[in-house]
Amino acid sequence: MSNNAAIARRGGGCLCGAIRYETLGEPTSVGHCHCTLCRRASGAAFVTWAVFPAGAFAFTRGAPKIIRSSPKAERAFCAACGTPLWFRYTEGPADIDVTVATFDDPSELVPQYAIWTSSRVAWLDLDRHLPRYPDDGPDFSPYKG
Amino acid sequence: MAQTPISTFTGGCLCGKVRWRAEGEPFHVNHCHCEMCRRASGAPIVTWATFPSSKVDFDGPRVVRRSSQIASRSFCGECGSPLTWQGDASPAEIDLTAGTFDDPSSLMPRDHLWTDSRVAWLTISDDLPRYRTSRKGGLTEK
Numbered sequence: 001m002s003n004n005a006a007i008a009r010r011g012g013g014c015l016c017g018a019i020r021y022e023t024l025g026e027p028t029s030v031g032h033c034h035c036t037l038c039r040r041a042s043g044a045a046f047v048t049w050a051v052f053p054a055g056a057f058a059f060t061r062g063a064p065k066i067i068r069s070s071p072k073a074e075r076a077f078c079a080a081c082g083t084p085l086w087f088r089y090t091e092g093p094a095d096i097d098v099t100v101a102t103f104d105d106p107s108e109l110v111p112q113y114a115i116w117t118s119s120r121v122a123w124l125d126l127d128r129h130l131p132r133y134p135d136d137g138p139d140f141s142p143y144k145g
Numbered sequence: 146m147a148q149t150p151i152s153t154f155t156g157g158c159l160c161g162k163v164r165w166r167a168e169g170e171p172f173h174v175n176h177c178h179c180e181m182c183r184r185a186s187g188a189p190i191v192t193w194a195t196f197p198s199s200k201v202d203f204d205g206p207r208v209v210r211r212s213s214q215i216a217s218r219s220f221c222g223e224c225g226s227p228l229t230w231q232g233d234a235s236p237a238e239i240d241l242t243a244g245t246f247d248d249p250s251s252l253m254p255r256d257h258l259w260t261d262s263r264v265a266w267l268t269i270s271d272d273l274p275r276y277r278t279s280r281k282g283g284l285t286e287k
Contacts (some may be wrong), residue, residue, distance in 0.1 A: 015184040015212060040159040043242025044188030045254060067224050075222060075224075081210060082220025082227050086185035090248045099187030101264070106189070121249045122190075125270040136223035 011060075012103040015085035019062035021085070023098065027052050030100060030109050031139070032127065035116035041075055042099070043086050043123045049087065049097040050109045051139075057086070057096045072142045089143040115139055150262065154194075158226035163205035167196045167241060174243070174252045176273075179259035185218055186227050189264045192232060192243035195254055201239055203228075230248040259286050 013020040027050040038047040063074035064085050076085045087097040100106045111130060114120075118134035131137075136144065152170075157164040171194040180190040205221065207228060212218040219229045230240040243249045257275040269275075277285045 015181060015218075016210075021261055036160060038227055039244040039249070040157075041224070042186045042188045042191075043244040044186045044191045045244055047186075047188045048222050067160065071226070075159075077225030077226075079211070079222075081185070082170075082225040083185055083216070084209070084225055084227075101183040101187050101223065106183075107265045121243075123252070123271070127268050128270050129268070129270070 001060060003026070008102055008108075010109075013061070014078035014081050014084075014085065014102065016078065016081035018061045018080045019064055020082070021077045022058055022060050022104075023050075023052050023058045027098075028095070028108060029113075029138070030111050031137075032111050032114040032130070033116055033117075034114065034120040036119050036125075037117075038087075038116075039070060039121075040075075041069065041087075043098065045121045046114075047048060047084070048100040048106075048109075050100050050103075050110055051095050051097050054088070054094040055095045058065070062125070089140070089142050092140050095140070135140070152237065154251070156241065156248050157247070158205070158221035158224050158228065158245060159209075159251070160221065160224035160226075162223045163207050163221040163228065164247070165203045165224070165241065167202075168196075168200040170214055171196050171241075172238065174254045175260055176254055176256060178258045178259075178261075178263040180262050181213065182259075183262075183264070186242070186244075188244075190257075191227070192242055192249075192252070192254055193240040194246070195238050195240050196285050198231070198239040200281060201241065207225065243280065256280070 025050040034046045065079040113131045115137040117132040154167045173195045208222040209219040216232045260275045261277045
């Protein structure tokens with residue numbers, strides 16, 4: 001029996017299909033972010049992110065536009081349709097946060113916690129069972145300390 | 146006789162290059178769970194506020210593209226922020242993404258649409274009506 005067969009391979013991509021990606025293995029964490037930057041970037045009231053080691057993520061079609069979204073972070077999106085694809089810090093662990101909603105099947109990428117709930121839009125009442133953190137919570141941030 | 150004050154909402158994209166301004170009250174505010182909104186935003190739900198298109202002004206590098214056979218979406222060409230959805234059947238209306246409002250807390254969402262496409266793990270605790278597809282598609286049980 002091969003262990004390799006058990007390694008999850010998941011595909012995802014943008015709305016227009018110009019960009020496709022693949023992830024290998026399970027994410028190290030999955031969480032909702034209610035921060036104001038994620039809100040602006042997505043147009044939604046919150047964004048759900050799946051964190052992978054950078055080496056477990058690859059584009060399989062197309063290349064995104066990458067912008068410096070804050071002094072120590074970058075975001076990638078499809079230049080043709082706008083879809084937000086990933087977030088990463090420019091310092092710290094080589095992780096990449098992938099927008100869960102762009103996976104072809106997000107059903108197994110189950111959120112474990114919510115961060116920046118201090119910025120949560122009051123009318124959005126969801127996933128009450130999850131731990132809520134007013135700040136970065138358990139996530140790495142180069143802005144901490 | 147005093148004039149009724151007209152509400153003005155403002156918003157913009159992440160990088161700040163696109164700014165918009167909407168006058169009056171939105172006709173409707175809804176949460177959309179459809180797969181296209183999910184792909185477009187990267188988020189499980191997109192909340193939309195519908196205004197008369199004549200009452201919304203944009204400034205900046207906004208890109209409008211046809212996103213399906215029945216609608217167009219727009220986003221900021223510099224940073225990607227999803228900004229609008231507009232259906233061909235109702236050009237007099239335009240939907241603005243709630244997340245790009247400077248103050249989204251001022252909105253009052255009224256219902257959930259396309260809950261048949263809802264991401265399975267998402268639990269919603271509000272009491273708003275939930276429509277399986279569009280508002281014509283009937284309500285779903287909670």
